[in-house]
Amino acid sequence: MTRPWDVFFEEKMRRIFLEKKSVVDIGGGLRIDKEKNNRYDRSREWLLPLTKKVDYKILDKVPDYHPDIVGDIHALPFDDNSQDALICIAVLEHVEDPALAVREMYRTLKPGGFCFIYVPFLYYYHAHEGYYKDFWRFTKDGLEHLTKDFSKREMIGVRGPIETLVRLSPLGRWKVLCSLGFFFDKLAGKLSSNQVSGYNIFLVK
Numbered sequence: 001m002t003r004p005w006d007v008f009f010e011e012k013m014r015r016i017f018l019e020k021k022s023v024v025d026i027g028g029g030l031r032i033d034k035e036k037n038n039r040y041d042r043s044r045e046w047l048l049p050l051t052k053k054v055d056y057k058i059l060d061k062v063p064d065y066h067p068d069i070v071g072d073i074h075a076l077p078f079d080d081n082s083q084d085a086l087i088c089i090a091v092l093e094h095v096e097d098p099a100l101a102v103r104e105m106y107r108t109l110k111p112g113g114f115c116f117i118y119v120p121f122l123y124y125y126h127a128h129e130g131y132y133k134d135f136w137r138f139t140k141d142g143l144e145h146l147t148k149d150f151s152k153r154e155m156i157g158v159r160g161p162i163e164t165l166v167r168l169s170p171l172g173r174w175k176v177l178c179s180l181g182f183f184f185d186k187l188a189g190k191l192s193s194n195q196v197s198g199y200n201i202f203l204v205k
Contacts, residue, residue, distance in 0.1 A: 003182060004191065005158040005200055012154075012202045016114050017050035020084035026073055026105075028058040028065065029089025029118070036066045038131070062131070073101040078108040085114040092119050094132040102146045109205040115150070119143065120198040121157075122164050140194055143201060152204035157196035160185025164197045 016023060031041035032048055036058045059076075060067035071077040073088075073095055086105050092098040105115055119138040127134040138146075140155070147153050159167065163181030171177045185191055 008156045022055035022084045025058045026088045027091040076104045089118040093136045113205045115203040117201040150203040154202045159197040160190040161195035
């Protein structure tokens with residue numbers, strides 16, 4: 001079953017990689033480079049040809065996983081108005097000051113630059129010992145406030161409340177049960193609920 005947040009993700013990724021010349025993946029959240037990441041997501045291999053068409057770099061706060069750039073999202077090592085596009089997937093919940101991090105992304109983007117963010121809302125604790133802690137969860141209202149300076153914002157919830165509940169429970173390890181959760185969310189008209197696992201956000205400076 002095609003999920004609307006997956007369609008949103010693919011559409012925005014294609015737009016970023018086809019319309020911009022350089023892309024910085026903060027934290028390596030795309031998980032498409034086995035040599036510069038602590039995880040690899042096989043389901044996103046379709047992105048690899050797109051990354052070859054641009055100057056794609058991974059930024060991380062530590063050198064452990066061989067990123068292209070070592071830097072802190074609280075003080076990005078870029079000039080004002082210098083970056084074409086930034087991707088920030090599952091990062092803001094792990095930083096001490098997400099408001100400052102968003103301001104840094106805004107500062108360093110060129111006018112008209114793109115930013116894609118994913119953050120969790122109803123999601124389990126997922127710190128990584130020795131690498132990052134798990135500080136925050138984000139509501140729709142909070143995200144609208146954090147991103148208020150951008151000229152354009154598109155946002156979609158990831159998973160409805162029933163699938164989110166399944167994911168949070170031990171049943172979430174079985175994909176078929178998650179799919180059933182999605183089916184019942186769709187049947188009940190709950191895909192537009194604010195009780196979601198997280199949010200995909202596409203921003204234009």
